[in-house]
Amino acid sequence: RKEVEQDPGPFNVPEGATVAFNCTYSNSASQSFFWYRQDCRKEPKLLMSVYSSGNEDGRFTAQLNRASQYISLLIRDSKLSDSATYLCVVTGTGANNLFFGTGTRLTVIP
Amino acid sequence: DTAVSQTPKYLVTQMGNDKSIKCEQNLGHDTMYWYKQDSKKFLKIMFSYNNKELIINETVPNRFSPKSPDKAHLNLHINSLELGDSAVYFCASSQSLAGANVLTFGAGSRLTVL
Numbered sequence: 001r002k003e004v005e006q007d008p009g010p011f012n013v014p015e016g017a018t019v020a021f022n023c024t025y026s027n028s029a030s031q032s033f034f035w036y037r038q039d040c041r042k043e044p045k046l047l048m049s050v051y052s053s054g055n056e057d058g059r060f061t062a063q064l065n066r067a068s069q070y071i072s073l074l075i076r077d078s079k080l081s082d083s084a085t086y087l088c089v090v091t092g093t094g095a096n097n098l099f100f101g102t103g104t105r106l107t108v109i110p
Numbered sequence: 111d112t113a114v115s116q117t118p119k120y121l122v123t124q125m126g127n128d129k130s131i132k133c134e135q136n137l138g139h140d141t142m143y144w145y146k147q148d149s150k151k152f153l154k155i156m157f158s159y160n161n162k163e164l165i166i167n168e169t170v171p172n173r174f175s176p177k178s179p180d181k182a183h184l185n186l187h188i189n190s191l192e193l194g195d196s197a198v199y200f201c202a203s204s205q206s207l208a209g210a211n212v213l214t215f216g217a218g219s220r221l222t223v224l
Contacts, residue, residue, distance in 0.1 A: 032211070034212070036213075041218075042217070042218075043200055043215035043216060043217050043218050044153065044200070044213075044215050045215070046212050046213070049212070085151065087153065091211075097155065097158075097166060098155070098211070098213065100145075100152070100153040100154070102150065102151055102152050103151055
């Protein structure tokens with residue numbers, strides 16, 4: 001079983017829509033959780049960390065459900081510029097090992 | 111001023127050749143990494159160095175040899191290149207090994223082996 005699993009999509013949504021991605025992880029001892037964003041042919045960049053209490057940054061909301069071992073990302077009022085691949089990242093046990101999901105591709109359509 | 115810079119950005123070479131990719135970070139971070147992203151976009155760690163010492167060496171063929179002359183540099187040398195080595199290689203750095211680390215990535219080096 002993969003450490004981190006995501007629905008690869010693609011998610012094609014109209015501008016202004018609300019879209020949500022989930023990501024599941026296999027190791028219940030995982031400590032830290034992140035969402036990264038990767039534009040086409042670019043490097044991944046941190047979008048936001050995911051805290052146990054959930055956190056919000058503008059139109060983006062991230063939540064963690066430890067009992068069910070998943071994290072989610074909600075994007076409200078989608079913009080064309082939100083089109084990218086969203087990578088779920090989870091820390092494993094041991095020396096600073098981060099596991100990346102394969103990413104969920106989002107395309108926001110005018 | 112680029113935080114994590116890697117060169118070359120593109121590399122096209124023949125099977126069997128030896129090539130190197132260089133990486134430098136000016137963030138003062140202690141930890142540096144090499145990741146490989148294959149054609150299916152799966153990003154997998156290859157190596158992790160902390161203060162020039164190897165911390166993680168995933169199951170990577172020994173044709174891949176990282177070298178860290180100082181904590182700001184982590185280079186990747188690949189011997190006897192194979193078709194399956196074609197991928198994008200990302201260098202990254204983080205403040206330290208501990209805690210909830212945020213990775214800063216370089217722009218990637220796209221390797222194509224013919």
